[in-house]
């Protein structure tokens with residue numbers, strides 16, 4: 001296996017893909033958003049319960065590639081219990097990481113386990129997969145429920 | 157360029173894949189020590205020297221606008237352009253070069269027929285019939301017409317194997333049916349449709365038929381006269397020609413009846429503010445300066461295809477399909493999507509526990525180029541209950557060795573995902 005592939009498909013990613021955390025519906029949710037990348041066939045819904053500006057509960061549903069599933073799973077684990085401002089800061093740090101050059105150092109202190117997704121930087125076509133759940137979360141936090149989120153431009 | 161610089165076109169007896177591979181410079185590419193395995197031919201095909209050289213030669217020596225200048229170069233370019241029309245006419249088995257319209261490709265051909273032929277002829281209570289296995293380019297133009305006219309778009313269902321349900325087709329054909337448009341060979345499943353039966357059934361009721369031939373032209377000789385269809389669309393880039401050029405065959409009487417699609421230069425007879433009169437078909441549909449270099453390249457592609465032994469190629473591609481199918485089915489948890497008995501060398505598959513996109517990325521690391529996704533046929537994916545497939549689509553220059561490399565890379569997918 002090439003180093004790039006090993007970096008992309010780290011154990012933690014394969015593990016979150018196989019057994020996604022915080023997967024399913026959330027009865028008590030008060031924020032929702034949906035995202036899809038139709039070209040890849042990735043689909044995602046994020047449900048949140050935000051109490052006093054804090055993410056008390058978060059779950060996601062959907063199907064897609066290992067990167068999109070693992071990213072959603074890691075994201076839910078990372079933002080649970082955070083304030084919306086903290087979640088948005090993580091969103092920005094995550095964006096900065098996945099869109100940076102492969103040689104750029106990763107801010108592991110801020111990102112924690114999310115740093116595992118840094119491997120997508122070697123695979124420009126896969127950045128949108130890692131991004132989808134975060135953009136969907138962002139829309140949910142902004143209460144843009146009706147908006148269809150995608151990280152893919154129409155292309156063929 | 158056809159007939160002008162054309163090399164000898166005596167068909168090559170038999171089929172020597174190694175010799176054919178030498179015609180395609182890109183296939184020599186080696187990336188990080190690995191030879192390129194290109195098995196995404198349904199998306200676009202690679203180009204032989206003959207095509208690349210014809211386009212270069214055109215720009216280096218022959219470039220001029222057509223149908224305008226009185227000078228030598230312009231006259232030659234015009235001649236070359238019209239020569240390709242005759243070559244495409246022969247390639248498709250049409251009877252008259254005026255039945256060939258040069259367009260950007262299959263997508264534009266479907267849009268032209270939808271807007272110029274069908275739209276004026278349908279209204280509320282009328283049906284246009286397509287199938288569940290169409291490419292988006294043979295769906296969306298009809299949805300537009302349906303919205304514009306109030307006509308209803310009806311869909312011929314497909315079976316689990318990915319074949320047209322011909323009984324359902326028969327019952328969908330009613331007095332309301334005004335047009336039928338179906339794909340000749342499915343790009344996502346490989347199914348070769350019984351187009352002669354479709355045309356016969358539709359014509360019994362006097363209903364015209366369009367065929368999307370984007371995937372057929374690179375794999376088999378097409379004879380629109382024998383098929384009897386009313387319209388047939390092809391894309392140059394799928395048949396070893398350049399991008400941005402394709403052709404529509406349309407029966408002369410239909411083309412004559414159709415209003416222009418785009419307005420501009422080239423497509424008129426006389427223009428005044430009081431009244432403009434149009435040139436006859438096909439010029440009527442070729443407004444503006446066309447893709448002359450692309451057309452020259454398409455001519456070279458057609459010439460190239462003419463020189464090949466198609467019975468032998470058919471055998472070669474069938475062998476690749478069967479060998480790939482057999483080899484892939486040995487991979488645990490792999491399922492083939494599209495199992496029609498009558499099938500081109502397209503093998504779509506899904507792997508248990510692994511998304512098609514991850515398959516594509518891992519194969520790319522092994523320099524194996526396949527397509528993963530919905531292949532612009534979302535309804536097919538929905539119908540067969542898969543979010544996406546990985547697809548290997550073969551062409552005449554692929555080999556059993558390519559299949560081995562594909563399967564080896566897929567075994568690595570299993571390794572990565574540890575299942």
Ligand SMILES: Cc1ncc(COP(=O)(O)O)c(C=O)c1O
Nearest residue numbers: 261262263291293343368370391
């Ligand atoms: C079956 C089929 N029809 C239509 C098209 C559209 O062709 P183009 O993009 O060349 O217009 C394609 C290719 O993408 C195809 O595979």
